[in-house]
Amino acid sequence: MSSATAVPATSQPDASGHFGPYGGRFVPEVLMAPLEELEIAYRDAQQDPAFHAELDDLLRHYAGRETPLYFAKRLSHELGGARIYLKREDLLHTGAHKINNCLGQVLLARRMGKHRIIAETGAGQHGVATATVCALFGMDCTVYMGAEDMRRQEINVFRMRMLGAKVVGVANGSQTLKDAINEAMRDWVTNVTDTHYLLGSALGAHPYPLMVRDFHACMGKEARAQILEREGRLPDAVFACVGGGSNAIGIFHPFVPDANVRLVGVEAGGRGKATGDHAARFSGGAPGVLHGAFSYLLQDDDGQVSLTHSVSAGLDYALIGPEHAWLHDQGRASYVNIGDEEALQAAVRLSRTEGIIPALETAHGVAEAIRQAPLHPGEIFLVNLSGRGDKDIGIYRENLKELDAGL
Amino acid sequence: MSSRIAQKFDELRQRDERALVAYLTAGDPTPSRSVSLVLALERAGADIIELGVPFSDPIADGPVIQRAAERALKAGATVAGILEMARRIRQHSQIPLLLFTYLNPVLRYGFERLAAEAREAGIDGCLLTDLSVEEAGDYVQRMRAHDLDTVFLAAPTSTPRRLELVARYSTGFVYLVSRTGVTGEQDQVSGSVTSMVAALRNHTSKPIAVGFGVSRRQHVETLRAEAEGVVVGSAIVRLIEQYGASPDLEQRLETFVRELKQGTRAPELAAR
Numbered sequence A: 001m002s003s004a005t006a007v008p009a010t011s012q013p014d015a016s017g018h019f020g021p022y023g024g025r026f027v028p029e030v031l032m033a034p035l036e037e038l039e040i041a042y043r044d045a046q047q048d049p050a051f052h053a054e055l056d057d058l059l060r061h062y063a064g065r066e067t068p069l070y071f072a073k074r075l076s077h078e079l080g081g082a083r084i085y086l087k088r089e090d091l092l093h094t095g096a097h098k099i100n101n102c103l104g105q106v107l108l109a110r111r112m113g114k115h116r117i118i119a120e121t122g123a124g125q126h127g128v129a130t131a132t133v134c135a136l137f138g139m140d141c142t143v144y145m146g147a148e149d150m151r152r153q154e155i156n157v158f159r160m161r162m163l164g165a166k167v168v169g170v171a172n173g174s175q176t177l178k179d180a181i182n183e184a185m186r187d188w189v190t191n192v193t194d195t196h197y198l199l200g201s202a203l204g205a206h207p208y209p210l211m212v213r214d215f216h217a218c219m220g221k222e223a224r225a226q227i228l229e230r231e232g233r234l235p236d237a238v239f240a241c242v243g244g245g246s247n248a249i250g251i252f253h254p255f256v257p258d259a260n261v262r263l264v265g266v267e268a269g270g271r272g273k274a275t276g277d278h279a280a281r282f283s284g285g286a287p288g289v290l291h292g293a294f295s296y297l298l299q300d301d302d303g304q305v306s307l308t309h310s311v312s313a314g315l316d317y318a319l320i321g322p323e324h325a326w327l328h329d330q331g332r333a334s335y336v337n338i339g340d341e342e343a344l345q346a347a348v349r350l351s352r353t354e355g356i357i358p359a360l361e362t363a364h365g366v367a368e369a370i371r372q373a374p375l376h377p378g379e380i381f382l383v384n385l386s387g388r389g390d391k392d393i394g395i396y397r398e399n400l401k402e403l404d405a406g407l
Numbered sequence B: 001m002s003s004r005i006a007q008k009f010d011e012l013r014q015r016d017e018r019a020l021v022a023y024l025t026a027g028d029p030t031p032s033r034s035v036s037l038v039l040a041l042e043r044a045g046a047d048i049i050e051l052g053v054p055f056s057d058p059i060a061d062g063p064v065i066q067r068a069a070e071r072a073l074k075a076g077a078t079v080a081g082i083l084e085m086a087r088r089i090r091q092h093s094q095i096p097l098l099l100f101t102y103l104n105p106v107l108r109y110g111f112e113r114l115a116a117e118a119r120e121a122g123i124d125g126c127l128l129t130d131l132s133v134e135e136a137g138d139y140v141q142r143m144r145a146h147d148l149d150t151v152f153l154a155a156p157t158s159t160p161r162r163l164e165l166v167a168r169y170s171t172g173f174v175y176l177v178s179r180t181g182v183t184g185e186q187d188q189v190s191g192s193v194t195s196m197v198a199a200l201r202n203h204t205s206k207p208i209a210v211g212f213g214v215s216r217r218q219h220v221e222t223l224r225a226e227a228e229g230v231v232v233g234s235a236i237v238r239l240i241e242q243y244g245a246s247p248d249l250e251q252r253l254e255t256f257v258r259e260l261k262q263g264t265r266a267p268e269l270a271a272r
């Protein structure tokens, strides 16, 4: 790419957790000292070879890293443009990238002597991954989930319960991810002395956005090495869906200094541009604070947080992770949005050309790669295939009635 | 110039009384009713009013105040509307008024615009639950420039270093959160209040008001020995929820708050 993309000098936040103006630590005082403690524990663990050795061992033998980089030959051929590679996070244990971060944080919680874990979940993938690592380490686990999300991701609710977690439905507000985080934070301010909040995306107060990114950067590191080995060069563009932004920042991170690699984040366009119909923070949002971080936020003129919509529970959230806001403002990454319908069609197409049913969240990233591929012959695309579609079969059925009818 | 809040604490000290700080969510059940409720609270002996500006995602609040925020938002409460409420209160009353809210509605309104307009409307200060002292530089500066007090929260988890920061940036008083958790009524005052107040006093001679879970006269009496003030929120908001549609809400609030206020007085002066 010849377009002049700015290369940020560093993608480390400042000492108080700001990526440019974004991020920071905006929480009630009760949580401030515990966040300082978490940051110290995290930095300490980062310096400890034993921590890395244990994490790497779990990632490899338990979760199934490294994941394959797969050349989507039939899809690429059909589109007749860019060559599309898929980073197969869908093959990880529990079916999505989320477990990378959960393994890291559960080790950290144990290091800090916390035996109770709480988490929020939208699509249920982070909840399942959290319940999984808690089972593995014998920790008490409570997962907050919006009542609407419990309905649309019911299989994951059962998986969490089977794994021994307590799933608490949240019937406030839009009954989705935002409301689940509100409730998890209320639990945390109450039980902070013995509880670790295992936040599932690159959101929240410092050090979460940094820590979650670092735990997910293995995706980008592997993919970068794999593509260099396969193609002898870097990709031209990297695509990932962006809910809070964890799978995207994890795969983007090692490519940030590579000025010629386009980074494309894909938000949920939902069913249209009207407020309440989408979760496209960069088209309709403005900087604001929610759940501890300053970033682009869907809000009204009075600073009240807007309702959002996406067919995909994991993208249905009003704030984007702060590092994405910064990459956006620097011009280092670009952000587009894909609507419900186009995402559903992309999921069908990937299923039928490659035999891979993606998660609905993931399908948004795939859809944008499908849209751009014909326009860029000769290029190499890397798509983060963040999760598999098993959890979404119910929603696919609801929305693809013609398939059920055998058409 | 000493603020209305500071003057109030001075006055009370001379009478050996503690401050009863009363919280209500502005606009619940309606904006005009809120004006009448504040005046009723004052008649009953409330010394300082916290005017809660409702926010869509109140993570530090329990169910009672969450529902109040929903009702107020539904009834159309906005920052501008609440400043208008303050102007109407000021036509009848000089009671100190403290805005109490989350950061985002104020950020959206603009610190400078809020400070200037709040001062003009007769507001005396502001407390933003989710604005840490670390992030508060610009906010504090603009509030100071308009002679508004900035109250910050001290918490049971606050380290000595943090207590020092919270005390330093607070003016008017320091708000001590008595326990970890969200707002809501409790049976008992937290047993560790004495040691928390002592820890905070190592860093400040400013008045301290204790809140979170204070809801009965007996709680207030217990806290009289500890701090210069007490904050009562959920118990008041629950009455507003229960009797919001009833014409005798003001009467009920007055009866309840008058009883609480007795607890702030020296036992020999308090009515039984």
Ligand SMILES: Cc1ncc(COP(=O)(O)O)c(C=O)c1O
Pocket: A096, A097, A122, A123, A124, A125, A126, A200, A201, A202, A241, A242, A243, A244, A245, A246, A247, A248, A313, A314, A315, A359, A361, A362, A386, A387, A388
């Ligand atoms: C498979 C998958 N991809 C992506 C996401 C979106 O989250 P994030 O933006 O943090 O990657 C989710 C969230 O539930 C998910 O399950």
